[in-house]
Amino acid sequence: MIYLDNAATTKMFEGGADIYKKYACQSFFNPSAGYNKSFEIAKELDGVRELIKKNLGATKGNVIFTSGATESNNLAIMGSKRNGKWEYVFSLGEHPSVYNVASALENQGYTVHFVGLLENGQIDYEELERVVNNRTRLISVMHVSNETGAINDLVKIDKIRREYCPQALLHIDGVQAFCKLPFNIEDFNADLYTISAHKFHGPKGVGALYVKNPSGLKNIIYGGGQEGGYRSGTENVPGIMAMKYAIENIDIIKNFQYVKELKDYFIKSIDNTEGVKYLKTESPYILSLSFYGVNGETLMRSLQDRNIYVGVGSACSTKKAGNRVLESMGMNIDEIKSHIRVSFSEELSLDDIKNACHEILDTYHKLLEKVK
Numbered sequence: 043m044i045y046l047d048n049a050a051t052t053k054m055f056e057g058g059a060d061i062y063k064k065y066a067c068q069s070f071f072n073p074s075a076g077y078n079k080s081f082e083i084a085k086e087l088d089g090v091r092e093l094i095k096k097n098l099g100a101t102k103g104n105v106i107f108t109s110g111a112t113e114s115n116n117l118a119i120m121g122s123k124r125n126g127k128w129e130y131v132f133s134l135g136e137h138p139s140v141y142n143v144a145s146a147l148e149n150q151g152y153t154v155h156f157v158g159l160l161e162n163g164q165i166d167y168e169e170l171e172r173v174v175n176n177r178t179r180l181i182s183v184m185h186v187s188n189e190t191g192a193i194n195d196l197v198k199i200d201k202i203r204r205e206y207c208p209q210a211l212l213h214i215d216g217v218q219a220f221c222k223l224p225f226n227i228e229d230f231n232a233d234l235y236t237i238s239a240h241k242f243h244g245p246k247g248v249g250a251l252y253v254k255n256p257s258g259l260k261n262i263i264y265g266g267g268q269e270g271g272y273r274s275g276t277e278n279v280p281g282i283m284a285m286k287y288a289i290e291n292i293d294i295i296k297n298f299q300y301v302k303e304l305k306d307y308f309i310k311s312i313d314n315t316e317g318v319k320y321l322k323t324e325s326p327y328i329l330s331l332s333f334y335g336v337n338g339e340t341l342m343r344s345l346q347d348r349n350i351y352v353g354v355g356s357a358c359s360t361k362k363a364g365n366r367v368l369e370s371m372g373m374n375i376d377e378i379k380s381h382i383r384v385s386f387s388e389e390l391s392l393d394d395i396k397n398a399c400h401e402i403l404d405t406y407h408k409l410l411e412k413v414k
């Protein structure tokens with residue numbers, strides 16, 4: 043199998059699965075119980091909070107464990123909302139776990155702005171500048187686009203925020219960036235930052251929200267008051283400890299350079315093929331392609347028969363004719379229909395990429411013959 047859908051999810055580290063088992067079957071204690079063994083677990087969880095902060099480059103703030111990025115994004119946005127004059131700003135490129143929360147806010151009567159995307163997949167900075175004002179409560183944008191691999195210039199966004207709406211909170215959906223890109227959160231002063239373990243070889247159903255100033259956040263679920271009251275419910279200790287294992291066993295710089303080689307090699311192999319177009323974006327982990335004349339989903343299914351797995355973008359795009367993110371970048375409907383997403387991991391070899399490109403082009407040409 044050649045798995046090229048690592049933006050959808052990654053394979054969990056075997057060592058992480060061993061750790062998971064240890065904390066599920068031996069050190070299984072509830073961190074909120076009152077005895078020594080539970081205190082030890084609570085202390086270990088605090089160690090993971092510090093590790094996440096260290097990896098973000100955060101010298102202050104806290105980390106709240108959640109069930110994944112969807113929950114972290116909901117908590118960041120719904121937990122930040124305030125009644126009254128306040129306005130909320132998002133981009134049209136956001137993942138549904140942000141975009142649909144924004145739409146829900148709008149339906150509840152809040153003032154919500156959706157900023158468009160540039161042709162390169164980044165947020166339209168000039169439009170952002172025009173939309174924010176002294177009523178802006180929150181700006182929520184993604185770090186890396188899960189659809190295109192575009193990296194938003196967060197330093198520039200923070201600059202706009204500080205100039206036009208210093209009172210606004212900045213939330214970053216960092217799912218496709220954390221443990222993949224080298225960065226320091228203090229360079230762009232994010233107030234809230236979302237991560238998800240299964241995107242970097244951790245388990246599914248585990249994530250976190252970094253919060254610079256927890257007192258600015260309100261809980262969205264009610265219960266026993268775990269996680270400082272910001273997220274009730276017994277913590278997923280085995281999952282969190284397996285996430286820790288993944289963080290500790292990823293070499294961000296080394297992987298970044300290696301995966302960049304894979305993406306460059308892929309591009310070189312398909313470039314100059316008639317009908318094939320790709321998007322030049324900054325993240326080495328994601329490549330967005332169009333194969334003119336062939337439906338992206340058909341291509342994806344045909345490749346699966348050859349044991350090659352690629353993505354066709356977010357679930358919303360497979361249900362509807364269009365794709366909000368790609369449309370916002372100005373892509374035409376033919377490009378969108380013939381679009382697939384290839385996403386890399388350091389576990390792939392150069393030979394995998396060579397074989398995948400050969401199979402993809404062969405499949406494309408055979409499908410083209412059929413539709414002629």
Ligand code: PMP
Pocket residue numbers: 049050109110111112113137139184186187188215217218238239247249
């Ligand atoms: N945000 C982005 C940018 C994503 O790529 C994803 C996963 N596709 C999510 C949020 C949702 O993550 P989770 O599966 O952890 O809920």
